Amino acid sequence: MAFALKGVAYVTGAGSGIGQYATYSLARQGxxxxxxxxxxxxxxxVSELKKNYPGISIKEIELDVANEKAVNDSVEQTVKEFGRIDYALNNAGIGGALKTTDHIDKEDFERVLSVNTTGVWxxxxxxxxxxxxxxxLTDSYRSYRGSIVNTASMYGILGPSLNVPSTAYTTSKHAVVGLTRADAVAFGPRGIKINALCPGYVATPLVLSSMNKGSVMDDERVKVPIQRLATMEEIGDCVAFLHSEASSYVxxxxxxxDGGFTIQ
Structure with a gap:
């Protein structure tokens, strides 16, 4: 499916995983x-983009999303380079320790929220x-001043599995969904489209390395109705859709x- 995207993209967590493949999907769409x-x-x-799309313009910025000044400076640098931001993907995040509330330290809990929630905000x-x-970008009624996608998780809309006690992570991703909804109401009328993406289990290199038979992740895979994990490309394509005019009423x-995980 072609979406004919034009404009400038700003992607956090672009060095690997979902951020990397979302970048590839956006490039495929224009x-x-x-x-x-x-x-x-x-x-x-950067190497993959330059190999496949000669003439592409890329600005690389080292960023800690929990650093307020660094975030503001990164947006200023992007606008100075390209003049605007049309598609933002707030994807940088951390998993944190797999611990329930009675075992997690306050510092560990707050570190996850500082990156996954405050960083997105x-x-x-x-x-x-x-x-x-x-x-x-255009005069079309389907066009916006800008589009923002926040990477949440299926654990942003449901509780974690018993064998995946990701309390801090789940809390942070629920907050991302709430932030997305609050700002979508506030800024949709002012021409900014904001949505969240809630992936299920994704076949990242880290996840695949732990997929031995009988492992926690293998047990979780079996719970997915279509019996497999998402590819990073599939999740990247969801980002492109949410940024496109095909989702103008979303x-x-x-x-x-999530392959049907949350509907069971």
């Missing part, structure tokens, strides 16, 4: 200007402030892509 942000190098992502706030200053959604 985006040619990227700000790629991560605490770690985005070398592989800081990025979204800076993006909204910029998008309010810019006009729509506002404040928590779009689930």
């Amino acid at each position: 985006v040619r200007s990227f700000a790629l942000l991560d605490r770690n190098p985005v070398t592989q992502t 800081l990025c979204q706030r800076a993006q909204i402030r910029q998008m309010l200053k810019q006009e729509k 506002i404040g959604a928590a779009m689930v892509a």
Whole structure:
């Protein structure tokens, strides 16, 4: 499916995983200007983009999303380079310890929230402030001043499995869904489209390395109705859809892509 995306994309957590493959999906759909942000190098992502899309423009920015000044500066740098931000993916996040409330330390709990929730809020706030200053890319009623997608999780809309006691992570992702809905109501009328993406289990390198038969992740895979994990490309394509005019009437959604896990 082609969405004919034009404009500038700002992607956090772009060095690997969902952020990396969302970047590839956006490029396949036509985006040619990227700000790629991560605490770690985005070398592989940049190399792949340049190999497949000659003439593409990329600005690499090292970013800790929990750092307010760094977030604001990153948006300013992006606008200075490209003039605007049309598609923002707030994807950077951490898993945290697999512990229930009675075992997790306050510092560990707050560290997860500082990245997964406050970090998303800081990025979204800076993006909204910029998008309010810019006009729509086209005159179409389906066009917006900007589109924001926040990576939540299926654990942003349900509790974790008993054998995956991810209390801090689940709390942080529920908050991302709430943030998305609150700001979608506030800024949809002002021309900014905001949605959340709630992936299920995704076949990232880290997950695949722990997929031995009888492992926790293998047990979780069996619970998925279609009996497999999502590919990173499939989740990346969901991001492209949410940024496209094909989803122009989708506002404040928590779009689930989980192979049917949450409907059981």
